[in-house]
Amino acid sequence: MKISNNQMFRNFNKWCLGILTVMLFTGSFNANAQGEGLFKAKCASCHQPHKDGTGPKLFQARTKWADAGAKEEIYKWVNNWESAAATNPYAASVAASTPNKMTSDPTLSKEQIDQIFDWVDAQPDPATMTEGTPTDGGPAGSATTTEESSNGWVWMLLGIIFVTIIMAVGGVRRQLKSVTGENLREGSTYTEEFRSWAWKYRKYVGFGGLVIFIGLCVTGILSLGTIGVVEEYQPSQPIAFPHDVHTGTNKIDCKYCHNTVTESRTASIPSVNVCMNCHKQINGRTAAQQEQIAKIYEAAGWDGKQYTGKTKEIIWNKVHVLPDHVYFNHSQHVVVGGVDCKQCHGDMTKMNGTAMVQPVSELNKIEGNIALTRPTLTMGWCIECHGEKEISTGTIDTKNDGYYNEIHKRLLNNDKALYGKYLDDGKVTVKELGGWECAKCHY
Ligand code: HEC
Ligand code: HEC
Ligand code: HEC
Ligand code: HEC
Ligand code: HEC
Ligand code: HEC
Structure with a gap:
């Protein structure tokens, strides 16, 4: 039997190394x-x-x-x-x-x-x-930082244990082959061989397995809600619609196109008729503009003089996507919460391409935004804001000031001590009104 050529074992090793790499990589979150x-x-x-x-x-x-x-x-x-x-x-x-x-x-x-x-x-x-290092006046040398966090060390340690186990497996395999050869019945499959070895060293195997299992669980839990998988997501769109030309240069209000944003859960994407309100007249000055605007005409079935009735749907790709198990409501945030669009979507009046999920680092640069640290659209991002945002300010009109004044009054009348506790940090936050309850966001 040629164990050294055993495919399965080689794959097993690869798997171990793969998992190890993932573990070390995740550990570098800090x-x-x-x-x-x-x-x-x-x-x-x-x-x-x-x-x-x-x-x-x-x-x-x-x-x-x-x-x-x-x-x-x-x-x-x-x-x-x-x-x-x-x-x-x-x-x-x-x-x-x-x-x-x-x-x-x-x-x-x-x-x-x-x-x-x-x-x-x-x-x-x-x-x-060293001399000649350019100093740009900004926070110095941020790119050269290679600090390990304490978190990273834990993973290093687990990694080392893991490598040891892999090596032990390799070593024992060799031993099995040469020294305890009598244990290997002729024709025994690798699985059988591994099983008898694992049984013999069940304590170590069990411990190793437990360490790996706990490690993976912890990694999983830590990385949920921290990995910004959707940041900078910018799918291609059927028409190169520039927000800056419309909302910046031409000062069209967001609600003109996203007209349900203040009334419902969703913000809505405008239908081609909305585009035609203006583009019947505006067909573009440059060839590039005309090419894009021609697509609107094609969708609306407009031949330049009249509607032909031959319409075609424009299928916009959704940019901001939450999983199905999450409930998010625009009107609650925009109207009741008084949160500005740019807090979550960035400054669309300067967006010279199609929409994109703005990374939280970009959002933080915008004046007036609450600075957050978790990646945009993750659960951490939602709850971090709910923990920071107070419900007494940041309203967009007096109607809502009234709403919040009412909340404050009720809290005061209901339970003065609790209200005092809420106000320990000088504000009543969304969290304190239940914004961290799982069921508020999850179906
Ligand atoms: C003239 C119409 C129009 C106006 C005005 C407009 N938008 Fe849009 N918006 C669109 C269209 C069309 C799309 C789909 C194309 C894309 O994703 O870029 C879109 C997409 C978006 C998206 C991404 C949607 C998704 O799929 O996740 C956001 C966010 C957005 N707009 C925010 C805004 C904000 C904020 C304003 C106001 C500053 C605004 N829009 C003004 C037409 C408009
Ligand atoms: C508190 C953060 C937040 C604010 C404030 C906010 N949005 Fe959104 N927006 C989101 C999230 C999250 C989604 C994804 C929703 C989903 O997939 O269910 C989204 C999706 C959208 C979409 C895609 C269509 C839809 O409804 O899913 C548009 C368009 C949009 N937002 C426009 C706006 C405009 C315009 C404003 C300001 C009037 C605004 N948003 C304010 C977080 C926000
Ligand atoms: C309220 C009026 C208005 C509406 C509604 C409107 N647009 Fe425009 N659009 C304009 C103006 C103004 C320009 C700038 C034309 C120019 O620069 O000559 C423009 C330019 C454009 C351009 C060319 C931009 C460039 O510079 O490359 C595209 C593409 C476009 N619009 C797509 C759309 C789409 C798609 C819709 C519907 C979702 C829409 N527009 C709705 C007013 C509007
Ligand atoms: C608006 C400007 C401003 C901002 C923003 C600011 N600081 Fe300061 N900070 C100062 C000034 C000015 C002083 C010097 C003390 C004084 O004259 O009042 C100072 C002093 C300090 C000191 C004492 C320094 C020493 O040499 O003993 C610390 C520590 C400090 N700041 C930390 C922070 C931290 C942390 C933040 C961010 C959370 C921050 N500051 C944000 C202006 C600022
Ligand atoms: C920039 C800050 C901010 C972000 C980011 C944010 N929210 Fe909120 N959210 C608020 C505010 C402010 C309110 C309070 C509105 C009110 O008073 O009812 C609120 C309220 C809510 C509520 C109602 C809570 C209640 O007690 O009734 C839900 C549900 C909710 N948000 C879901 C989400 C989800 C899901 C996300 C992430 C996709 C999110 N929010 C991201 C600021 C934010
Ligand atoms: C403020 C809103 C909010 C609250 C409160 C909230 N979640 Fe979430 N949760 C989200 C969002 C948004 C996502 C989707 C994150 C993503 O796609 O990266 C999510 C995802 C999840 C996931 C799946 C992870 C994934 O990658 O899809 C689990 C499990 C979860 N939440 C559990 C909980 C539990 C348990 C609680 C209560 C302790 C809770 N959530 C409270 C917004 C919330």
Whole structure:
């Protein structure tokens, strides 16, 4: 019997290596990316890791504060510098150090603040880097960061255990072949051979299996709601419809075309008749425009003078797609919640192609948007906003202020203590009204 040529075993090895690679790869998800996102969204306008700007450089700020005996105060400072300065002399001296005022962010948790500082402290100082390194003035050297997170180490360890098991299997196989050859009955299949080996070492096999199983479960759970598989999704469309020309240059209101967005779950895509309201007259100046607009005429059955009745459907590909088990409602967000389209879809008045799922890093650059860290359209993204967004502001008209005033009044009358708890962080969030309940979003 030629075990060394055994196909099945070779495949088994490949599988193991494949799984191992996936595990290590997933392990490289790290808190650092979140720290970077938060820093860029909330601090980078005034701070850099290694250069003073509006605010001082933040490299090893925690160490500085700890040395000054204000180890915990630094978190308070980031949340609310006035209150830190009022209660701590070191904070007061920092506040007096520049004529500028910091913008505090009470929503950041201690963990998030640590993530920010962890990221900042991992940035190499451009001054100590080789000469001629271009410094663009932005946060230094972000591209060169290769910090492992603690999370990554766990996976490394699991990976090592895994490799050991693979090697053990290989070693034992060799042993079986040479030393305990008498165990191998002539003609026994590989499966039988493996089974008897696995039984003999059942403790290790069992343990190894358990480790792998738990590892895969944890990976699965961690990666659910964090992998941005749909970010930057931009399917091709039957007509190269540019949003910027329509909503930017020509200032057409979103609701002119997406006319159900304030009343229903869905925003709707306009029918060709809506296009024809204008394009009967506008047939394009350049050849490229005419070619695209001709497709509208073909769909509407318009021959330039009259409708021929020969229509053709335009099939737009859906860009933003949630799985069937998720319930999302536009009017609830746009009207009741007062969330602007650009918070979730980006600035469509500048979109010079067809629509695309904007990555959260792009959305964070837009003024007025709540900065989020989870990839767009994942569950993490939805619930992160529900945890941050307060329901008392951000409304688009007074009608809704009334609605929220009413909610606040009712909360106050119902249970004053609970209302006080909600207001601990200075606001009542969507989460506190049930926006994290599974059944709100899942059928
Ligand atoms: C609007 C500008 C602005 C923003 C945004 C801002 N800061 Fe500041 N920050 C300052 C200024 C100005 C100071 C200097 C203190 C002073 O003069 O009040 C400062 C001081 C600090 C200090 C003390 C530095 C030292 O040398 O001891 C820390 C720490 C800090 N900021 C952290 C942050 C973090 C973290 C964020 C993001 C969550 C942030 N800041 C966002 C302007 C800003
Ligand atoms: C003249 C009509 C028109 C106007 C005005 C318009 N849109 Fe659109 N929109 C379309 C068409 C047609 C599509 C489908 C083509 C595509 O995906 O680019 C679309 C697609 C979209 C999509 C992607 C839909 C999907 O499948 O997920 C979003 C998001 C969107 N529009 C947002 C907006 C916003 C926000 C505004 C206002 C700033 C706006 N639109 C204004 C016609 C319009
Ligand atoms: C809170 C985030 C959020 C806001 C705010 C928002 N959308 Fe959407 N939009 C989504 C999501 C999520 C989907 C995908 C829905 C689905 O697949 O069921 C979507 C889908 C769409 C679509 C595709 C058609 C549909 O209904 O599935 C259009 C068009 C659209 N949005 C336009 C708009 C416009 C215009 C506004 C502002 C008036 C807006 N959206 C505000 C999250 C948002
Ligand atoms: C409210 C009026 C209006 C509506 C409705 C409208 N358009 Fe337009 N569209 C315009 C204008 C104005 C231009 C710019 C023409 C120019 O630059 O000469 C334009 C240009 C275009 C162009 C060429 C853009 C370029 O520069 O490549 C396309 C393609 C187009 N529209 C598709 C559509 C489609 C598809 C619809 C329906 C979903 C639609 N339009 C609805 C007003 C409209
Ligand atoms: C940018 C912030 C933001 C994002 C992102 C967001 N939401 Fe919301 N959501 C809100 C706000 C604000 C409300 C509160 C509206 C209200 O007061 O009823 C809300 C309310 C809801 C509700 C009703 C909750 C209740 O208590 O009745 C559901 C369901 C919901 N959102 C689903 C989703 C889903 C699904 C997604 C992701 C695809 C999502 N939301 C993403 C801001 C957001
Ligand atoms: C604010 C809305 C919201 C809430 C609350 C919510 N989910 Fe989700 N959930 C989503 C969205 C959106 C997706 C789809 C994510 C994707 O496609 O990447 C999802 C996906 C899932 C999935 C499938 C993962 C996948 O990749 O399709 C599971 C399982 C799940 N949620 C469980 C839960 C449980 C359990 C709770 C309650 C603790 C919960 N969800 C609360 C919005 C929500």
